[in-house]
Amino acid sequence: MNTLPFTFADADLRALPSGALFWPDPGCLIVADLHLGKSARVARLGGAALPPYDARETLSRLSDDLSATGARQVICLGDSFDFLDADTVLPEADLLLLTRMQAGVDWVWIAGNHDPGPVNLGGSHRAELAQGGLVFRHIATPMAAAEVSGHYHPKVRLALRGRAVARPCFLFDDRRLILPAYGAYTGGLFVDAPALAGLMSPAAEVILTGSAMARLPVHRLAPLRGTLTRGQ
Template sequence: MQGYAFTLSGEALIARGSGALYWPAQRTLCVSDLHLGKSERIARRGGSALPPYETQDTLQRLEEEIDALAPDQVICLGDSFDDAAAAGALDGPTLIWLQRLQAGREWIWIEGNHDPGPVGLGGTHLADMSKPPLSFRHIAQTTATGEISGHYHPKAAIKRTGGRARPSFLIDSARVIMPAFGTYTGGLHSHGSVLGSLMGRSAIAVLTGPVARAIPMPR
């Protein structure tokens, strides 16, 4: 799977077509908004039944990235679970799968607004993380630089081709806002006022897919 290479605060990064971010110099893989257990959470709260396979699909795609890149560190950038109860509802085979992915590498769970506390799994649980010159958190801070965050599930489309909106990285000189990696996740169009206020005028969107494609951020 191809990626788009760029720099942030002088560090070379790769926005992968999968929606994962790779920092080669640190052998660090970052994903955001896995929302594991979303179908279980919706069913538990009396919502429409969804096929209960999104956790397996998300973990399969994450495993493919880990197999391809062999990272020493994985950072999950918040909202890794759709809520705290969803983490507790993971079945035995899924827990074993997660443990296998974690084995032999540092695994960081950044807290999100859907999972604001430890989830009782292996790894380290942090509110945010500084790895100079970069910082990692769930929700972007307007004054930050060298920041990598998630939360908004950004998506964008190439208007002139009439293509559908795809999960997308938003990148400017100060920050990266990552797409949601989870299978059952919606998204916020980049042309909305919230993302427009966070991103600089020269920001780009990197559309995910078999080829990671960079375009000026649609506004």
């Protein structure tokens, strides 16, 4: 399986191309911001139509990562669902796939700002979770230590074949690790945006998702001009 190993807070971790994080020692798969049901919410609000299969795409990738890693635990870092009762509008086939994934797995839902946790589904529900020297929560905190979170959907600008491209990424320094959004059609926030730049130290690094994974220091990511498109 294509992964990029790195160490954070003395934990040996693996970044996956999908944007998931694998912690081999406890056999834990961590994902952030699934935003299941986003297309349904946008349709309710009369916004621009999104493909109605975002949940299936997201869950299928999660199923593949779960099988490839053999994880015994899954931690979802909040905003797993895009609105309060989104779990009630998912197609039955998607709910069945999720139920099958949860079988025999210690599944933890961390509460997010979009959802307090899908209480109608299996698994345990936490505001945050401390485990093995790491703290898992939805939103990064100013005084963080060994913190793993989501919420911000970090991404970077890159030059690829003569055009500017946006690529989701992991963002980390010596105190906090922020995961990219795992859900389909979730968008993101560039790592030089004030909300992220104000959290991270000058030594912050990123790990690019996708087939060509790479680890780069943030200070080497020069701003790019031009039209941005989503990277693969």
